[in-house]
Amino acid sequence: MKDIAAREFSKKILAIQEEERHRISRDLHDEIGQFSVSLGSALNIIEKEISKRNFDSALSIIKDAKTILANTAERFRTLFIDLRPAELGMLGLPSVLRELFSHYTKSHPLNIKFRENLAGVSIKDDMAITLYRVIQEAFNNIVKHAKAKNVKIDLLLKGGEIILTIEDNGIGFDTGAFFKDANIDKLGLRGMRERVDLLNGKFLLESKPKNGTKINVTFPIIEEM
Ligand SMILES: Nc1ncnc2c1ncn2[C@@H]1O[C@H](COP(=O)(O)OP(=O)(O)OP(=O)(O)O)[C@@H](O)[C@H]1O
Ligand SMILES: [Mg+2]
Structure with missing residues (x-):
């Protein structure tokens, strides 16, 4: 009886681990996708505005892009904290x-x-x-x-x-x-x-x-x- 219960536990733990990996992979995928799209379009607009010599508008979009960068960096930090056990051996x-x-x-x-x-x-x-x-x-x-x-x-x-x-x-x-x-x-x-x-x-x-x-x-x- 105990063996069956122990096997069920292990199976559940493995399933939880697999689910965790899925979630992290999905989060990474989404964050990176979202980040590239936002930054890419900001750069396109900046390019256009500069070629039209609309420097103020270009500067304001650069400011937005910096906010996008800071927010993304913060979300990555949270993700890395989730993954942190990988660093346990080192630190x-x-x-x-x-x-x-x-x-x-x-x-x-x-x-x-x-x-x-x-x-x-x-x-x-x-x-x-x-x-x-x-x-x-x-x-x-x-x-x-x-x-x-x-x-x-x-x-x-x-x-x-x-x-x-x-x-x-x-x-x-x-x-x-x-x-x-x-x-x-x-x-x-x-x-x-x-x-x-x-x-x-x-x-x-x-x-x-x-x-x-x-x-x-x-x-x-x-x-x-
Ligand atoms: N430190 C705590 N202080 C007060 N209540 C707590 C505390 N830890 C757990 N609980 C209570 O025990 C319940 C069960 O906690 P558990 O971590 O198993 O589930 P959950 O946090 O609700 O959901 P999950 O962890 O699956 O996201 C919680 O819903 C909460 O009511
Ligand atoms: Mg909980």
Whole structure:
């Protein structure tokens, strides 16, 4: 029985990954397409206006084109943040997380406190990716649902375990009711739990209406490289 359930989990995870890739490929395709068309037509108009010696009009379109460029660059940054696990190996989890947090504080009034003690510790790729994805989804939920002001994240190596805690002081919710209701539209928390289960980690979620939300993930072994 357990094997069948485990196989179903893996299949679901693979399907989620495939869906993610599709979405990113589609976003890239659309962004690049939209950007080339907008910039191409701006350049055409600038060319025409300059040949007619309408410099003021050309200058105003150059200004518009610069705005298009800045907006596109911002959207690409968001896309790259989604893809960031590719850089985990190079930069390490704490640095990549600091970037993720600064991305969230730029666009939301959140006070984030991050503590970690992972200097010199190598975390296996799949574990680092899972930790990153859990934190990313926890933050998506915090900005989408929690109405929190403060978020505390601890990522600590302690007694051979790596322990992640994410705590917000937002509105909280009834976790029991959520897990009872088999709403397949809401995949975030279930996906988190499945990713952690797949690597034999422990996943704990505590929340009460009006009392904030706390997520706790523990992995037993850190392999040194
Ligand atoms: N930090 C939080 N604070 C308050 N409520 C939360 C928090 N995290 C989750 N929730 C509640 O739990 C529900 C389930 O979260 P989950 O991430 O599984 O789904 P979702 O965010 O609604 O949709 P999805 O993640 O699939 O886009 C949310 O709809 C929300 O009501
Ligand atoms: Mg969610």
